[in-house]
Amino acid sequence: MSRVGKRIIALPDGVDVTAVDGQMHVKGPKGEITQRLPDEITWKVEDGALSFTRENETKECRSFHGLARALANNMVVGVTQGFSRGIQIEGVGYRAEVKGKVVVLSLGFSHPVEMDIPEGLSVASEGPTKLVISGVNKETVGQFAADLRRLRPPEPYKGKGVRYEGEQIRRKVGKTAGAAG
Numbered sequence: 001m002s003r004v005g006k007r008i009i010a011l012p013d014g015v016d017v018t019a020v021d022g023q024m025h026v027k028g029p030k031g032e033i034t035q036r037l038p039d040e041i042t043w044k045v046e047d048g049a050l051s052f053t054r055e056n057e058t059k060e061c062r063s064f065h066g067l068a069r070a071l072a073n074n075m076v077v078g079v080t081q082g083f084s085r086g087i088q089i090e091g092v093g094y095r096a097e098v099k100g101k102v103v104v105l106s107l108g109f110s111h112p113v114e115m116d117i118p119e120g121l122s123v124a125s126e127g128p129t130k131l132v133i134s135g136v137n138k139e140t141v142g143q144f145a146a147d148l149r150r151l152r153p154p155e156p157y158k159g160k161g162v163r164y165e166g167e168q169i170r171r172k173v174g175k176t177a178g179a180a181g
Contacts, residue, residue: 014080041053087133094160133148
């Protein structure tokens, strides 16, 4: 049996899990999320706990068992605690600011780059070079952070660009001037 899939998810107070049109609907203090889980996996709520079982022992069904449990756990954590991702901007003249539902980035291009903030996310600016993206859905938080990073990935020589908070960039030495060969 799947080591991840057989673990039971304890539902905190204030979290309600229901089935809506074949999808799992989780509602909690921070919001609500609806997501379709694999059809091969059945789930049930008993005594404030969420458990998962699979129909058969095929390799595909076994892999879906752990996936379904992980997705449901992320939904429960999202509606109770929420998820956040920090973005750090490095470089001379590089900065970001939030204007309503738009993030405006100056990244060394001839024009500022504007990105609309997806529905359900909030972006806070902690200074001109730091953003914090937060929301209840782990997937949308991570995808928006990846979209921002893709605009100007960190380069290995000076480290300039957009990076995740705490991300380590492997630096290269570069050319050595006047090296005798």
